[in-house]
Amino acid sequence: MTFFGYPRARGAPGIRNTVAVIAVELAVNPLAARIADEVCTALPVLHKQGIGHLAQDQDRIVRVLRGWAQSPNVGAALFVDIGYGMLPVDRILDGLDASGKPVEVIDVERLGGLYRALEEGVRLASAMAQDLSEQQREPCPVSGLTVALKCAGSDTLSALTANPACGAAVDRLVDAGGAVLLCETPEMIGAEHLLAVRAATPEVARQIEALVVGLERDIQALGVDIRGAEPVPANLEAGLTTLEEKSLGAIIKGGTRPIQGVLDYGQPPLRPGLHLMDTPAGTDKVFSAAAAAGAHLVVGTAGAGPTNRTPVMMGTDTVFPSLPLLKVTSSTRYAQDSPAAADVDAGPIARGERSVHEVGEEIFNRILRTASGRLTAAEVLGRVGTQEIATRHALF
């Protein structure tokens, strides 16, 4: 089974072929955005980090920035730095040597100011874009694909329609040798026992318990009640009552296959199959981690409310550059309200008009078509903004 992708010198093939202009820290966001503006097929990758990080968070942000460049959908990367040093570009590049793709760095300080850096950045990114434009899509095995999962605006139909259909699709992908990332640790609370029994090894089962119980302990230690934060108002309005109910519905989108490992935020999976990745539930924070972990695309299951009125999802205002979001709606009402906002409608499952298997096949086929170049509803929107990298402890 194949799709048409861009073979890479090392690692998985890409399904997009972008020049990523990555801001090393927030102060250079405007410059990175301007360079990308000037160059066709270049996208700015901007974020809000760069100052006052404890070692644990610094490691995480460095890993994410490196991962963004390493992403299979990125054909070439240009880091834009200002030499501030809180996120040392040398550390970002260290692990990157192995990826075998064109990577350049410009430093505003070293180049003697903003205008020189802009000129040099546009020159480098233009050359990258021209080189990438000669690459052709070729048949690539489906086993090279990694798909991350996200749900948003979950309602009680999500667990009956969109999530089971998504689960059926990712089971197909896992069976074909692909990798799947089930994210959002808060939405595993109350469902961890069902995830743990699917662990491929006792060690992974222990990691799953530790991940979820650890988050609950952190919340308890703060002396706060998770109620009021989860389930979110749109969930409650739609009929979801407790976090356990939300979690038990949310994990259904991960399908039924064994869980091969637990990944830290933005950490790439080392083997195929289903993995859990430790992320918050916020959409933009999930996308940042998914892109860094080497995901090719995100399947998002969308329930009630605003998340279903726009091609992006609740919890974000932007699409992640070069990480297609494939949106599956839980109910036909929303698919009809905003037909341009969704890719696949799982609503007909509710009344038995279509089976979970049928819609799952449609999602799986749409994953392959998206991988071969078809633009998703969110991609057509085409706007990219500033991304969020989740940190554990913010000093600034």
Added chain:
Amino acid sequence: MPLAIAIHPDDNVATLIDPVNAGDVAEVLLGSSRSPIRASAPIRSGHKIALRDIPQGGPVIKFGQRIGVATSDIRAGDHVHIHNVAGFAQTSPLTRRTP
């Protein structure tokens, strides 16, 4: 007839696909089996209806799993939501792990 879906034979709640008024009879679908339930109150689509009586302190079961605990006596046909259910993560985190 309004439709409600139960997921697991142990479930004591079902999800309404259609809205109901007090006194309406909804058809509860569990796999291929169908059974009626009379709603005691108006309930919006997407919300849950009790299939059996659940005493205060008793578990509310969906997916064959405990999704919370009844905070007051619930009668079959009642609307089941935050006014009469609390999650375990909300009441006694880390202690719910007895399926």
